[in-house]
């Protein structure tokens with residue numbers, strides 16, 4: 034059947050691929066399975082990435098063989114069967130040439146009550162049926178061991194035009210599995226594609242299904258989207274279509290609670306800003322900053338939320354033709370904290386992002402206030418134990434430098450110059466690296482500890498504070514001398 038399909042669509046489907054680009058383990062699986070009489074293909078993301086001349090990060094394989102047949106071929110070929118990914122799905126993990134591959138039986142899926150998982154999965158006889166259940170045309174292509182492409186839904190055309198389109202009617206496909214809405218956003222960012230208008234038009238109908246998605250799944254997709262090279266594309270779809278304003282759910286103590294996704298971003302769309310500083314409205318500026326920021330989740334989150342406080346009641350002031358948002362950094366930090374807590378992100382992650390949002394105007398403030406004292410600011414930060422080590426503090430300053438530079442680029446003017454912020458960044462990073470946050474980071478020796486006895490804890494704290502205040506150098510000899518003086522003072526007080 035596969036053979037006749039290939040012949041019928043000979044011109045359309047036969048696209049030889051460059052030799053050697055298909056991974057050799059995947060090749061071995063396809064060749065061996067085919068010899069045993071089972072048509073077998075690489076499929077989905079790896080085919081898409083091959084055609085885009087990208088290196089696929091994994092190789093999914095689909096085959097006409099049923100699990101028992103796969104097992105039998107694997108046994109003869111000497112491959113190790115690692116296990117199944119859900120027996121009913123017929124997806125098996127097979128180790129070949131040292132790499133684990135997912136080998137799945139052709140299958141079809143039908144959807145029911147669940148917002149993501151199919152109600153019924155059945156084995157299918159043809160490759161076409163298997164491709165038909167896939168989300169987007171560019172993800173619904175397969176290739177055999179000869180490099181022949183099987184493309185029933187014009188995925189290759191959409192790939193060339195950089196268009197993301199669903200296989201079949203968008204509203205139906207999104208309603209089957211609402212997570213595809215978020216996958217669509219992610220693929221726009223990952224592939225630098227445009228969403229087909231049919232895809233955008235079909236989204237809204239599936240929104241009621243979003244509330245049945247777990248926070249974990251939504252968070253995973255949005256986090257993945259955020260660290261894509263063209264995240265702005267996906268974020269724009271997420272927010273403008275109203276998807277960000279929907280809620281998913283989280284289960285706590287056996288009960289489900291709604292979790293609003295990111296409704297706080299909606300008000301930024303079209304939010305006016307002062308033209309002399311900003312070429313874009315609040316939302317486009319945010320998107321530009323996200324795309325200009327490095328592909329690190331923490332900085333990308335901070336970029337997404339850095340101006341979320343702008344335009345909020347009590348923040349925005351309009352006087353004549355002047356617009357100001359004084360305090361948006363502080364209000365934004367509070368909003369960021371609420372959002373990330375709701376998203377159940379790790380504590381340390383929340384702390385860093387909130388700090389970045391709160392401090393994102395800091396270099397700007399330094400640059401515009403000659404009396405500002407960065408050193409004093411860092412000393413206070415160390416005393417307040419904002420970070421648990423000087424290394425962590427220096428790392429936060431590095432992130433802050435990246436964010437500040439992205440913020441300047443995101444203003445949209447060609448004249449943007451990040452060199453000032455870059456030098457502030459280098460300066461504060463250096464200061465932080467030499468600023469102890471805990472007594473462990475003092476350069477003391479055992480001799481100093483002995484000297485401080487019986488006041489070791491207080492004495493070390495005293496030394497730390499004086500180093501942080503700039504009254505002592507963090508050097509062995511200096512700390513030892515100071516310890517002698519401290520001990521004498523304490524002894525004198527006690528007599």
Ligand code: ATP
Pocket residue numbers: 076077078079090093166167168169172173210212213216
């Ligand atoms: P990536 O490069 O990010 O891994 P991918 O296309 O390989 O992208 P996966 O999530 O690994 O994406 O899924 C593999 C393939 O399985 C997809 O290409 C698609 O064909 C299919 N697929 C995955 N998730 C879905 C889904 N929710 N609905 C329909 N098809 C899906």
Ligand code: MG
Pocket residue numbers: 078079091
């Ligand atoms: Mg994949």
